[in-house]
Amino acid sequence: MATGLTWWGAVGAKMADNQDIQTELQSRRVEGFKEFAATSFAVEHRTSIFALLAIIAIMGSIAYRTTPKESFPELAVPVLAINTVYPGVSPADVESQVTRIIEEDLSTISDIKELTSTSVEGYSSVVAEFDASIDLNEALQKVREKVDLAKPDLPQDAEEPSILEFNFSEIPVLQVNLSGDYGLVRLKEIAEELQERLETLPAVLRADLRGGLEREVKVEVDLSRMNYYGVALQDVIDAIRSENVNIPGGAIDVGSTKYLVRIDGEFDDPMLIEDLVVTIKEGRPVYVRDVATVDFGFAERESFARMDDRSVVTLDVIKRSGENIIETARAIRAEVEMVFPSLPPTTDIRITSDQSEEIEAMVSSLENNIISGLILIVGVLFFFLGAGTSAFVAISIPASMFLSFMVLKAMGVSMNMIVLFSLILALGMLVDNAIVVVENIYRYIEEGWDRLTAAKKATGEVALPIIAATATTLAAFAPLLFWPGEVGEFMGYLPRTLIITLTSSLFVALVIIPTLCGMFMRLDGRPRSPLTPAARRTLLGGFALILLGTASTNPLTAVMFTATVFAIWFLHRFVLRAAGRSFQESLLPRTMDRYERGLRWSLNNRARLIGSTVALFVATFVTYLATPLGSGLEYFPEDMPPPMLLIDVETPVGTRASVTDGIVQRLENELKAMAGRADWESVVAVSGGGGGGGNPMGGGPSGPEGGRVSISLVDFQDRESDAFVTLAEMQATIGMEIAGATITVDKVSEGPPQGAPVSIEIVGEEPEELKRLSDEIMDIIEDSPVFPKLAGLDSDMDAARPELSINVNREKAALYDLNTQKIGMAVRGAINGIEAAKYRTGNDEYDIVVRLAQEYRDELEGLRELTVMAEGVQVPLLEVATWGVEDGAGTIRRKDRMRMATITSNVAAGYSNNAILAEVQSELTEFDQTLPPGYTMQYSGQSQEQDEATEFLSGAFLTALMLIGFILVSQFNSVIKPVIILTSVIMSTAGVLIGLMVFQMPFGIINTGVGIISLAGIVVNNAIILIDYIDILRNRDGMNRREALVQGGKTRLRPVVLTALTTALGMVPLAIGLNFDFFGLYGSLAPELYWGGMQAAWWGPMAVAIIAGILFATFLTLVLVPVLYSLVDDATEFFRRHYTSSGAGAVASQAESQPSQLEVVGSGSHPSPELG
Secondary structure, X not given: OHHHHHHHHHHHHHHHHHHHHHHHHHHHHHHOOOOOHHHHHHHHOHHHHHHHHHHHHHHHHHHHHHOOEOOOOOOOOOEEEEEEEOOOOOHHHHHHHHHHHHHHHHOOOOOEXXXXXXXXXXXXXXEEEEOOOOOHHHHHHHHHHHXXXXXXXXXXXXXXXXXXXXXXXXXXXXXXXXXXXXXXXXHHHHHHHHHHHHOOOOOEEEEEEEOOOOXXXXXXXOXXXXXXXXXXHHHHHHHHHHHOOEEEEEEEEEOOEEEEEEEEOOOOOHHHHHHOEEEEEOOEEEEHHHHEEEEEEEOOOOEEEEEOOEEOEEXXXXXXXXXXXXXXXXXXHHHHHHHHHHOOOOOEEEEEOOHHHHHHHHHHHHHHHHHHHHHHHHHHHHHHHHHHHHHHHHHHHHHHHHHHHHHHHHOOOOEOHHHHHHHHHHHHHHHHHHHXXXXXXXXXXXXXXXXXXXXXXXXXXXXXXXXXXXXXXXXXXXXXXXXXXXXXXXXXXXXXXXXXXXHHHHHHHHHHHHHHHHHHOOOOOOOOOOOOHHHHHHHHHHHHHHHHHHHHHOHHHHHHHHHHHHHHHHHHHHHHHHHHHHHHHHHHHHHHHHHHHHHHHHHHOHHHHHHHHHHHHHHHHHHHHHOOOOOOEEOXXXXXXXXXXXXXXXXXXXXXXXXXXXXXXXXXXXXXOOOOHHHEEEEEEEEEOOOOXXXXXXXXXXXXXXXXXXXXXXXXXXXXXXXXXXXXXXXXHOOOOOOOOEEEEEEOOOOOOOOOOEXXXXXXXXXXXXXXXXXXXXXXXXXXXXXXXXXXXXXXXXXXXXXXXXXXXXXXXXXXXOOHHHHHHHHHHHHOOEEEEEEEEOOEEEEEEEEEOHHHHOOHHHHHHOEEEEOOEEEEHHHHEEEEEEEOOOOEEEEOOEEEEEEEEEXXXXXXXXXXXXXXXXXXXXXXXXXXXXXXXXXXXXXXXXXXXXXXXXXHHHHHHHHHHHHHHHHHOOOHHHHHHHHHHHHOHHHHHHHHHHOOOOEEOOHHHHHHHHHHHHHHHHHHHHHHHHHHHHXXXXXXXXXXXXXXXXXXXXXXXXXXXXXXXXXXXHHHOEEOOHHHHHHHOOOOOEEOOHHHHHHHHHHHHHHHHHHHHHHHHHHHHHHHHHHHHHHHHHHHHHHOOOOOOOOHHHHHHOOOOOOOOOOOOOOOOOOO
């Protein structure tokens, strides 16, 4: 018995030893699987991660709601103008004595990008445009220092140079237009009251008032009476100035009371001016009424404004920098609605050019595109991964977005069109890391690992590859951060947002997602533990609270939300679950089998596959460049539906505002016969003044010679006709019968500031020769077939301004103790008038202007009777000066200290900018070859900017490839494998061109170029994941190369296809122009389904480029990369065997036929210990 017990004891002891050995071996195998420290920490501190996730959700939603929203990024371009008045001096003298001196000092500032100047009679303006990276205050300080250095060298009688700052962010957010049946004077008073109220709003910087009539006290002197009484114009002015005063006289103490003494001489009635004594002649007073008439009337009208044929007064409301445009517009509208009941009954207030409406529509469109893409992505994840597993990936989308919103808010980035599109682009990319992590954790659990250990080990296996993959994507976008100029500032929000979002997604994928998977992931088909009654009640109670809260705000939304939840449950239970199971159990395995057979065939026919792929690559480029299938080039998208159409009027220099307005009225009448008026929201006409009209971006001709008609269009989805068809019809008909004015019909340009599509510069010395050459270019183009395809052809060489030139005889003038300045001021006062004083009533004040009567100012010969006072003696102007009518000197323009003339034009609707520019260049080839010596011609504007952008993006693409290559070399410690991956990146550009040809889209220098750079970062990710896993199978699991390639491809097929599909599907709504308003559907049953719009036109080419490129690159990743891997591996082995001593004994076939000694049980599988 003892012996038996001893034997059983020995057996038991041996069995225990074997179990310990097995456990130790199993432990060593587990330890052979890497972990990622951050993931392991997160999995072990699950409560903290849940708290972090809640914080991200709450703070992210708050950040999104409070971030200012705008249509385009607010560009802070430092532009300063140095203006100097030098009265009575010719343009040539202004240029030599003022402009050149200031330019010489400013040119020493290295940060100036472009220096331009304009010299006209009596005036110099030098404009310095700095690099966008320079702070405006710093630029202002540098310019002030240089101007101070230049001041001693300026003429003594030139006025002090003034420095003016241009702030392009100060544009109206909307315009408030007031009209009524009670006259423009009262209308302007009401507008001024509203102006004061609007300027008290915290978000409003100021409200600029335009239009209406300006009252003034007019003292019009009769020249013949003034000569009769022997008084001068200055005597009348001095009499008014000396009487219209209040003078404090001190104080008098009388007993215990102190009396303030005040001489109150200000007029309380402007008609009192008639009773003022001008002088005493022979003991008799000469009153103002003896030599002049006094009228409290209106100033000469210099501008006219109408909206829909009614005279209006307009308030341009400008917001403060950094304020939310949407909230600002709401506050303005609320203030207007509050004031409106107190206004006269016939008052009509209309708000136009409201940027907030466009921004709300844009934000809503992009938000709905995000939702559409999210639905497509979650749908694909459901079919590939099942409902439970796809939920973990889906969680990464809002988590990454909310985290990104927090960072963007902290950085002060607004929610503009570029940022929102970047979020759409990132939508498909930010799930890539989560897909790889979740899919790997799921596979580990399938092989028998417990959830927590699987979360650690599976994430640790792919952590470094996805970090490298994310780093390569960030490396692709990093060069775009250094894009110079305005376009770089504009597009720089895209890489900034993508880098923030993708970094956030990496954090979510490595920290939050593994924690959730470790706690809740279940294999599909496994029974789930039923919820406890308490848990069920909690979920139902939470759902009920959400519904009640929603119903209190909008009952319809609560009903729609409930119906959606029920519909999803119904579809999942009766349709989608079975379809998903069928896809995963039937279609997906068959697809993987077909892929395996195709991959094995490709590995057996490597030369044929590589040759056909290279042939396809070359043929695609040749086809795009050399056949009509390619749709050419464009700088920025040219087919964006415009929100506004513009008609600009420019009359000859010297034309009065009333004459210009007459032409504008004729254009308004012509518009009444145009088709498509149902799409016109408002028609605003402005003549004279500052131009701009109804365009919130301003611009257009200015001064009395300029006018503009602005046609605001209804929202894109509400239009009945194509805006481009209307624009083409207007360009062909409007203003054709109007002579004596230049009429230009065009659309509002969107995006960053751009030069003209056609811009020709002639550089030379003589202004007369520059004028002749520019006129010759204009004649050549106007006589060529390309002219009908242009809109607004114009030269900046101004026509000579008609002027009455007065030449002072200095010798005669000196005999009367007169000089040019005294005579000039007398003439100026007589014609323009001089402000003698102010008439104040209540809070209003009006100018008191003294000038000659109208009949003397309307006739040139009226100056014959003008006299100049010299020590009490009237000296006729004829005695000391002569005059005649002649053409005044033109304008001298310079750019970077060189004289030049510039001819510019836009392109008519329906034509490509680059194609028309090529035709213009062809027409001017002979002219360019026959230019006089010392004169050159060059093309600038948009073509120059396009060349600069092309050069930068080409360099950025090469830089991105080098950065990606460096990261790959560091990841794989190899040069060969990065070459394989980069080859697939370059080959993927063929897919971009195929997509553009299929959809007949031009190659956009900006959008498609940025799309290709984005594609470079996306394509690399899948190749890294695939090659890294092939190496794991060969090195860790001991597979031979061929089986490692096949098994690696099969294993990574699902994540590779998933990441490609999610990236592509995220941009499908933009690519096809789908617009579906989910918020409208749930809020008011108004989904507003339509196709196209500005967002699709702007971002469609980039979306198509990325979608086509990523789909083509998926084929390259799954097929070409394994083939190149095997080919390069053979080549490496060949060189090692024949050219290195260490490889003399190696045989290439061993890699194909014999597994490594490191091979473990299960060949390609992981050990599956039950550790839980």
